Amino acid sequence: MEISNSEKAAAIQNSIETSTLSQIGLINPKSYKQHNVNVADGFDAILALHDLMPMEKVYTNVIRAFQDGDIGFVHVDYYLFEPTVAFDIHRFENGLSVEHWDNLQTNPKRVNKSGRTMVDGKTKAIDxxxxxxxxxxxxxxxxxxxxxxxxxxxxxxxxxxxxxxxxxxxxxxxxxxxxxxxxxxxxxxxxxxxxxxxxxxxxxxxxxxxxxxxxxxxxxxxxxxxxxxxxxxxxxxxxxxxxxxxxxxx
Missing domain, CATH: 3.10.450.50 (Nuclear Transport Factor 2; Chain: A,)
Incomplete structure (x- = not known):
């Protein structure tokens, strides 16, 4: 059974914690266009970046996952090199991610003036x-x-x-x-x-x-x-x- 693009995007990001990106087979290894301008183009550059992460601290927690046509996009609470909140976007062709965008910000790990964090609140789409x-x-x-x-x-x-x-x-x-x-x-x-x-x-x-x-x-x-x-x-x-x-x- 084919999983949705939102589920695929979530699985890709969750694989950072488990070091299983190569095994899950959801990224096209020959054609992967990268829009994170701090990372080189291609699938191998992602694997190389993951190798630099302090894996004893790394976690991924996909809070929200949505899809829009051939796009899956997720809102994630991470520890990568530091506590981080991000949006990750994947474009899929023939079931595989061929293009990726993201935006990352340090998570201050505190509540704002109204007692809210960067990731809490409603998570499920309706309407x-x-x-x-x-x-x-x-x-x-x-x-x-x-x-x-x-x-x-x-x-x-x-x-x-x-x-x-x-x-x-x-x-x-x-x-x-x-x-x-x-x-x-x-x-x-x-x-x-x-x-x-x-x-x-x-x-x-x-x-x-x-x-x-x-x-x-x-x-x-x-x-x-x-x-x-x-x-x-x-x-x-x-x-x-x-x-x-x-x-x-x-």
């Missing part, structure tokens, strides 16, 4: 018949409010000030979200990809945070056509001369 509608809502919000800086329009995408927040530097609430984005000089310049399953939508964006070139992966949970919950992972994008492949972050 699968609304996937495209929810993708459009989240995409329009990011393009209109965050990229377009039309912060006065934020009220159109939320139920009042209600927002369950998992960013470690923020508390709950829409007003808090917008205020911290401004205070931390988190500037969105473009949206590159929108993935969704049911009421969960992941938006991949580019921009700057305190003048550092960054990738923003924002996961939104939507309820009754309003954004209700938010998780994110932010990672600095190294300069071109320091990137280990030429495929680009996005």
């Amino acid at each position: 699968h018949h609304l996937t495209e509608e929810n993708k459009k809502l989240a995409s329009t919000f990011v393009n209109d409010v965050l990229v377009g800086k039309n912060f006065d329009k934020a009220q159109d995408y939320f139920n009042g000030d209600v927002l369950i927040q998992h960013n470690p530097n923020m508390g709950d609430g829409v007003s808090e979200f917008i205020k911290v984005l401004k205070d931390e000089e988190q500037i969105y310049t473009s949206v590159h990809r929108v993935l969704g399953e049911g009421n969960f939508v992941l938006v991949l964006s580019e921009g700057y945070m305190e003048n550092l070139h960054c990738a923003f992966y924002d996961l939104y949970r939507i309820e009754n056509n309003k954004i209700i919950e938010h998780w994110d992972v932010i990672e600095e994008i190294p300069s071109l001369e320091n990137q280990k492949n030429t495929n680009g972050k996005f």
Whole structure:
């Protein structure tokens, strides 16, 4: 029985802890395009990276797993070289992953002002018949409010000030979200990809945070056509001369 793309993506990431990536046979060993610009292209580069990890400390815990067509994407609590939270995305052809994107951030291992961690909260997608509608809502919000800086329009995408927040530097609430984005000089310049399953939508964006070139992966949970919950992972994008492949972050 063929497993789903979300299950395959989860299995690939979980195999880091068990050192079984070669055995599970879910990555194309001859054609694997890498968008983590800190890792060289190809399957062998992944195996070499895993060999450097402190395996006595390494763990992987896939918290959320979704799929969108030929894409499987997961939200993971890791210990790799340090406590880490990440989103990993795999594109599958003929049952095998042939392309990978990710975004990683150090996990502070503390709760935010509202007592939430970077990974707790709802995990299961519902409202699968609304996937495209929810993708459009989240995409329009990011393009209109965050990229377009039309912060006065934020009220159109939320139920009042209600927002369950998992960013470690923020508390709950829409007003808090917008205020911290401004205070931390988190500037969105473009949206590159929108993935969704049911009421969960992941938006991949580019921009700057305190003048550092960054990738923003924002996961939104939507309820009754309003954004209700938010998780994110932010990672600095190294300069071109320091990137280990030429495929680009996005």
